[in-house]
Structures are given as structure tokens and as C-alpha cells.
Amino acid sequence: MLSIGGQDLFVLEFGDILHYFSPYTLTLFLLAVLFTGLAIISRPEEQIEIAFGGDAYYAKETTLPEMRFRRFMAIACGLASIGAMVSGDLFNYTLFTSMVGITNVGIVAAVKNRHVLNAAYAYGIVAMIATLPLFGSAALIVATTGTLSIPALAAGGQAVPLVGKALLVLGVVGEGMAPFYAAKAEMFRAPGAPYVIMCSLSSLLIFLRVVEIVTTI
Amino acid sequence: MIPEYSLGLFAAFATAAVAFYALVRETDDLHRLLLTDLVEIVTLAFIALVGTDLAEALILPGLVVGISELIALSEIYRVKEGHIHPPRKGLRIEVMDSAPLIMAAILVGYGIVLSGFPGGAIAGVGVIFYFICRGQHERFELIETASGYSWVLWIVAFFTFMLFPQYWFCAVMLAGGAILVKVMAKMSLIGAMRGGPNA
Numbered sequence: 444m445l446s447i448g449g450q451d452l453f454v455l456e457f458g459d460i461l462h463y464f465s466p467y468t469l470t471l472f473l474l475a476v477l478f479t480g481l482a483i484i485s486r487p488e489e490q491i492e493i494a495f496g497g498d499a500y501y502a503k504e505t506t507l508p509e510m511r512f513r514r515f516m517a518i519a520c521g522l523a524s525i526g527a528m529v530s531g532d533l534f535n536y537t538l539f540t541s542m543v544g545i546t547n548v549g550i551v552a553a554v555k556n557r558h559v560l561n562a563a564y565a566y567g568i569v570a571m572i573a574t575l576p577l578f579g580s581a582a583l584i585v586a587t588t589g590t591l592s593i594p595a596l597a598a599g600g601q602a603v604p605l606v607g608k609a610l611l612v613l614g615v616v617g618e619g620m621a622p623f624y625a626a627k628a629e630m631f632r633a634p635g636a637p638y639v640i641m642c643s644l645s646s647l648l649i650f651l652r653v654v655e656i657v658t659t660i
Numbered sequence: 661m662i663p664e665y666s667l668g669l670f671a672a673f674a675t676a677a678v679a680f681y682a683l684v685r686e687t688d689d690l691h692r693l694l695l696t697d698l699v700e701i702v703t704l705a706f707i708a709l710v711g712t713d714l715a716e717a718l719i720l721p722g723l724v725v726g727i728s729e730l731i732a733l734s735e736i737y738r739v740k741e742g743h744i745h746p747p748r749k750g751l752r753i754e755v756m757d758s759a760p761l762i763m764a765a766i767l768v769g770y771g772i773v774l775s776g777f778p779g780g781a782i783a784g785v786g787v788i789f790y791f792i793c794r795g796q797h798e799r800f801e802l803i804e805t806a807s808g809y810s811w812v813l814w815i816v817a818f819f820t821f822m823l824f825p826q827y828w829f830c831a832v833m834l835a836g837g838a839i840l841v842k843v844m845a846k847m848s849l850i851g852a853m854r855g856g857p858n859a
Contacts, residue, residue: 560739
């Protein structure tokens, strides 16, 4: 068994539900906490557009309700990432991942611009379809091995089916597609900044965590 | 592996293939949204195939995720296409004026007898029917408050199970009644989806 997580630092068992930290997940967890903090204290970027061919420019105002909604979504996304990092239960991980997907849809869709909304809609459909392989993999694994706890799967004799792992990776990739669509709508230096950075960070974190899970179980 | 499970898995994969093929072929945005709901149902089928108590516990979050994504996407679609008109009053037939009270009373009564989750669903159908027919000039804050308190009771019952297992019967009754009110209150909101003064 290849272990990239390292030695367990901390294990909290609460009935069936289990949380654990290894040096690997602890690093990811601290990153998630740091960026959630940054999302809490940061202000929206004031966007300035220059009229082509002249001296004129105009500044776009972000209204308070829109700013509040975007900040809320960014914080919720950070909390969902934190949950996905610490969870030692496969189904909880998939649930937190799908919550990351929903909040990413919210972050992208908060900008009221037809171009951006089209991208958000396309991403939302991908994220929704991705729940099929995501939950499908968790269901397949629990049906074949009888447990969802990651340490038990790592220690137990039952082989986790390869198709289950493949579906899990596919589902996480689908949920973490947000940066692609945000880039398609040219949001990074424009309407969505700085909250849109949560899209990239949460996708990166859930990708890194799924690598750990797939190599551990 | 048990043959029923393999058979069901095969059927679910076949359905998923049909749904994905339809999604590839479809180009209209609204129809794609409806097709993703088809994919969502296959997801629930995958979980339900496990067929244990654990599957029952897992299917509810799966359902909630699916519904919340569907609602979020519908809202994005509505804003994107610029549909801002409130829904019109449709469908007025005679039975909708005479039946609601007695039908709702029967369904709610039967739901209370059943109690628990299925009871909540049946009582909820009764309340949905009443709200759809009569309009909802009722006080939604009241329903929401009842729903919140029933959630608290449910948690209390949960802790009673964990800390004082000898009072399990009281906890079962508490949880059964609370989940009845909770599910009914949540479902009754569907009856108010046509819009209205305080919806």
C-alpha cells in the first residue's frame, strides 16, 4: 500500500463518523482555514473599464447585497473544503465535495452578467451530473466492502473495486471543474475577484484529497 | 455478490447510459436541466441498491444535494433568460373548491396515525393539496417555527438515545412526532410554489 498521507496525528471517532489528520491532510486543512479567513476579511475588487480609443473610463460599483452574497458563498465554500479535508468517512467526503460544487456554482453565478451566467449554468449542469459517479462510487464501495470509513478500508482485507475508485475520481473532477468555467467567463481579474479565488482553491484541495483517498484505500 | 444487486447495478448503468446519451444529443438549455434530473434519479437508485439501513441514511443527503442543485440551476436559468414575470393563477376547477378541506383532513389524520417519515410524507401531501387549492394566505412563519421546534425535539430524542438508553420509548415517540411535523412542514412549502402575497 502506498501511503502519501504519513503517520496519523489525530483521530476522532464519533460513532461511525470519523475524522483524522495526517501531515498531508493537516496541511490541506490549514490552507483551507487560511483562505476562508482571507475570504472573510477581503473586500470586493473595484473594477475599472477603459473606453477604447479615448480618455474616458468608468468604474463599476459592487452593490452591498451582491457583495454579501458572494462573500457568504466564498465562506461556505471554504467551510465545505475544510469539512472535505478532515472527514475520514467516504460518504461525508463525497457530500462535502458536492457542497463545494454547489457553492462554486453560487460564486460564479453571483455576478449578474449574461456571459457569466451562461458559464455558471454550464458548470452547474456538469456539477449536477458529476454527483452520479460521486455518490455512485460511495454506494458501490459500501456495497462491496461493507464500510465507508477510510482507515477501515485501508486496513481491511476487502479489495476496493477499481471501478469504484475510478468513479470517485471522475465525480471529484466533475465537481471541481469550476475554475475552467470561471476562466471561460474571464472572471479572475474582473467581476468575481477576489472571491472567485475560492473556486480554484477548493478544487485544488478536493483534487489533492481524492489522490490521498484513492491511494490509501 | 448477490445476483439481485448485480442485476440492479446493470439496470442502473443502462439507465445512466441512456441519460448521458440524451444529454449529449440535447442542445436546448431547459431540456438539459430536466435531463440532469434524470441523472439525479439514477444516482439515488445507485444508493438505494445497497439496500441496508445505511443506504436509507445516505439517500436523504443525496436527495437534498440533488434538489438544491436543481433549484440553484433553475434560478440561474430564470435570471439568465430574464423571466421576471410572476406565475399566473392557473387551473380553476370545481373539485378544487369543495374537496381540499376533507381530503387534507383525511390525509393529515392518516399521516399522524402512521407517524415518522412516511406519516410526514402523507400528511405533507394533504397540506400541499390544501395550499394548492385554497391559495396560501396562511402564516408561513408559524409553519417554519413549528418545523424548527420539531427539529430541536428530534435532536433531543437523538441525545436521549445516546445518553439515557433506558428511556428509548419516550425518545422514539419524540423523534417520530418531530420528524412527522418536520417533513410535513417542508413538503407543505411545495404547495406554495405558485407564488402569492407572502411566498
